[in-house]
Amino acid sequence: MRFEISKVLDAIEGRVCTDPSLARAVLDLAEIIRYQDIDGGRPASLLRLGMVIDALSREMEEDSVQVYAVVHRALLSDADLTSNERMVVRRWADDGLVEVLDNPGDRMLEVADLLGVPVLTRVRFDGLRGRFPWLVEQPGRVVAPVPGAGGPVFIAHVGGGHAPVAGKRSPTGAKLLARQWRCPESGCALFGGGGGGGAFADLAGGADRSPAAQPPPSLRNGVPTCPRHGARLGDAGPRPRTEVLAVRVGGLVRRRFVLSEEQPVVAGRAPEQEGGIMLGQWLNDEARRWISRGHVHFELRVGEVIVTDISTNGSGIRPGGSMTESDRIPLAPQQSRVLGENDMIELYPGVQIGRAEELPTGAPFTPTSVMAEAPTMAMRLPRP
Numbered sequence: 001m002r003f004e005i006s007k008v009l010d011a012i013e014g015r016v017c018t019d020p021s022l023a024r025a026v027l028d029l030a031e032i033i034r035y036q037d038i039d040g041g042r043p044a045s046l047l048r049l050g051m052v053i054d055a056l057s058r059e060m061e062e063d064s065v066q067v068y069a070v071v072h073r074a075l076l077s078d079a080d081l082t083s084n085e086r087m088v089v090r091r092w093a094d095d096g097l098v099e100v101l102d103n104p105g106d107r108m109l110e111v112a113d114l115l116g117v118p119v120l121t122r123v124r125f126d127g128l129r130g131r132f133p134w135l136v137e138q139p140g141r142v143v144a145p146v147p148g149a150g151g152p153v154f155i156a157h158v159g160g161g162h163a164p165v166a167g168k169r170s171p172t173g174a175k176l177l178a179r180q181w182r183c184p185e186s187g188c189a190l191f192g193g194g195g196g197g198g199a200f201a202d203l204a205g206g207a208d209r210s211p212a213a214q215p216p217p218s219l220r221n222g223v224p225t226c227p228r229h230g231a232r233l234g235d236a237g238p239r240p241r242t243e244v245l246a247v248r249v250g251g252l253v254r255r256r257f258v259l260s261e262e263q264p265v266v267a268g269r270a271p272e273q274e275g276g277i278m279l280g281q282w283l284n285d286e287a288r289r290w291i292s293r294g295h296v297h298f299e300l301r302v303g304e305v306i307v308t309d310i311s312t313n314g315s316g317i318r319p320g321g322s323m324t325e326s327d328r329i330p331l332a333p334q335q336s337r338v339l340g341e342n343d344m345i346e347l348y349p350g351v352q353i354g355r356a357e358e359l360p361t362g363a364p365f366t367p368t369s370v371m372a373e374a375p376t377m378a379m380r381l382p383r384p
């Protein structure tokens with residue numbers, strides 16, 4: 001039982017991040033884990049995070065969606081969690097996968113504002129409507145996870161919209177996310193290391209974090225500040241440019257990944273390269289035979305996405321996302337091409353990669369549950 005739960009928590013771990021390009025919603029972990037009405041279980045349970053992530057995945061019609069979690073520091077020693085759950089949350093904190101704060105205050109709304117992502121909360125922030133006009137102007141930017149048949153569903157705080165709706169990065173967010181930042185506190189998991197720091201950069205937490213994946217700073221009196229340490233952040237130069245790409249297999253978006261100027265990415269059946277995007281688990285036998293271990297190489301150069309076929313069998317380009325066979329342009333092994341705004345590269349029929357905004361799920365959606373490994377006892381849901 002314990003082992004099974006550990007596997008679920010591992011699966012959930014892959015769905016929490018503070019990467020501004022990948023987080024699709026923001027939530028307060030201390031709040032979510034206490035939604036006892038969702039499963040009628042213990043006062044606090046980390047599995048509820050998985051249930052809410054599943055609900056988000058269903059709403060966004062996309063697999064592997066990730067969430068930005070702010071975590072009150074008291075949660076790291078919350079006696080309502082099991083010791084295993086506390087250990088897991090501490091690990092997430094150490095790895096910078098979640099943002100730990102002494103007092104979260106309105107940080108959740110600030111993150112939502114800077115990144116343009118929806119907020120998943122039951123709390124009403126009526127007093128902050130002046131500061132964050134989208135709280136009233138954009139229904140769907142704040143939605144409450146509530147019990148539903150077969151798992152949580154979302155209801156809007158304002159207006160009629162029920163589904164969580166993304167906005168745009170605020171102008172301040174765009175400005176802050178154009179730079180990389182350095183926290184003076186040694187071992188800062190959020191703003192340490194990455195980006196070629198000082199002598200001890202490799203000892204600091206988050207040293208292997210790409211500067212392109214740094215979370216948004218907190219603004220205090222107009223000064224970029226580390227939300228964890230309250231320290232003023234140093235400007236460490238421009239942040240590398242990024243493009244968010246998505247993998248679609250069988251009409252369903254399976255995952256997103258970030259391509260940055262500093263880090264090319266290889267996608268294929270089972271790439272050997274570090275940071276490679278493995279597609280094998282979504283492929284049928286024929287596709288698995290066709291697609292090479294490392295099949296296509298992506299590079300971001302002066303704002304252009306350049307794709308190079310590095311496979312044995314070749315690929316094809318679908319210009320403008322056209323699914324008409326006569327439009328498909330073959331891409332022979334070793335050939336390169338600039339990927340146009342709406343273009344997709346097709347590794348095998350039905351296996352496509354393109355810019356995330358241009359690649360919606362195009363088929364009836366059956367998401368893979370992050371809770372798939374959950375023992376039935378923990379998963380007992382209220383009857384519809």
Ligand SMILES: [Zn+2]
Pocket residue numbers: 183184185188189190191226227228229230231
């Ligand atoms: Zn810090």
